[in-house]
Amino acid sequence: MEYQAPKHCISVAGLVTNESGEVLLLRTHWRSDTWEMPGGNVELGEPLDEAIRREFQEETGIVIKPIGITGVYMNTTKQVLSVCFRAQYISGEIKIQEDEIVEARYIKINEDNIGQYITRPQQRSRLLDAMNAKCFIPFEAWEVNPSYKLLHRLEGDRDYKC
Template identity: 50%
Template structure:
């Protein structure tokens, strides 16, 4: 096989979000300033050197002030137009008082989210399908975070 010489390393944005529920099985949703036409699952971009689970719990805490425990992965999604890969988690809210909201978050609240009412809250189809997948999943998709040279398992779900 011969090289064509024009290969470029792809650059993607990796994002995380999560369906986090309290003891009453209510889901925490946020409304951002730049997408205020819809509610959505809390989340954001993964920072360099951060594991996916670290990013998910950090974003959740930053956006809502609530600490969370990750149960598992519910799906991986790709937006080809923006080169975005999104990993969606399911988890438990360990605290319930919404206290800390960064400037990008307009509002956050727990709602009794169901397949029947999900479109009343999450109006963008791609966000709705991700939330619905997470709502109906047990979070059983395996995921690992590893370090290489030397090899070390940092975190495993599933």
């Protein structure tokens, strides 16, 4: 059998809360049965932190600042690697892209009511992991040809202790 290079898709999602501790969630046209964190596919050559900023802005109109990674998840059926971030609200008001998003709003979520909003188990675990994260994994993006150049680094929130 001849070797075939893997073809994976990378996606990002992010947790942002408002001053009341409510989580910004949305429903898409193709998954309208569940709420989920804003996010989407990473474009070729795009650093993960830029991808989550772009996806948030495109889907919700909200400008965010990624703080750090809260989890990495794999869908082996569709070969999708998902990286979830905790992010800080910077500016903007919810304004959705109606061709992609059905609804977006802040929702008070906890372990008791999460099943009422998030019907898919992989989305529940990602959100709970992001909500319960006590520290954030750093992230770096590098350009390595022809020399080594650090493009981006997220330090994470140094107030949290792992």
